[in-house]
Amino acid sequence: MRVEVFGGVEVPADECGEEWHQTVTFPPFVNGYAPAYECLFGGVDAVGFDPVAPERGLPDDASDGVTDRYADTEAPFGESYVTLAELRSAGWGSEADGGPYYWKVDEGGKYRRFQRTDELSEDELARLDAGERVTWMDWDGRYDLVRAPFTRKMALQRGGWWWVVTDLLERLVTHDVYDPEEVRAVGWCAE
Structure with a gap:
């Protein structure tokens, strides 16, 4: 399943932490691979991950960059945010x-999901x-x-x-610039 993923990374814009600033947007870094979004935020019914930060909505104090892009998104859903902590x-x-x-494993050890199980014999399925x-x-x-199981780590690697x-x-938290609770990823989807 594919969805369009929007959002970005936010940090406090001043030392008081009252206003937020968007530092980067998700596109072009992430794609619309629904299991990756689901494992972080929920909001899509892909493979059944228990999300880290399930459908919290947009933060009340979201940055202008996030709120402007959100307002331009047609039929958004699955809004949430998660801190580094x-x-x-x-x-x-x-x-x-x-x-x-089921997974295809290439010579380099990379796993790619194999979904054509209907082409396998009963013996092959039993052996797997x-x-x-x-x-x-x-x-x-x-x-x-x-x-093999499908883990959160695998979903993000494919996303x-x-x-x-x-x-x-x-x-952003190196050298104590910000605390792990002060940097966050904010996201939402559209079809």
């Missing part, structure tokens, strides 16, 4: 409900469900197929450059 305490190994999940690897030939190469967003949040 909350992201740090999230269980990145937390699994989505709704499995089982028993924890074995199955060799799969595809139009773009030969892969090992495995059954574009979310690492840029989380890395920026981390960098």
Whole structure:
């Protein structure tokens, strides 16, 4: 499932922390991969993640950059925000409900979701469900197929450059410029 993802990273604009400033927008860094958004904010029904910061709405004190872009978004939904402190305490190994999940594993060890299970034999599915690897030939190469959980970390890795967003949040707290509770990601979706 794909959705359009909007929002950005905000920091307090002054030392009092009363006003917020948008430092960067999500696009072009993140894509519309719904499980990535769902694992952070909820608001989309993709694979059944328990969100870190479920549908809180926009912050009352959101920056002008965020509120202006939000006002320009047609039919927004799934509004929420999360602080770096909350992201740090999230269980990145937390699994989505709704499995089982099957993956193509390339030579570099990268997992890509395999959804064509209807093309597998009953024997191949049984072997995967028993924890074995199955060799799969595809139009773009030969892969090992495995059954494995779908974690928050995996969803964010597939959702574009979310690492840029989380890395920026981390960098903003270096040298005690901001506290982890003072930097936040604010997001929403549109179809």
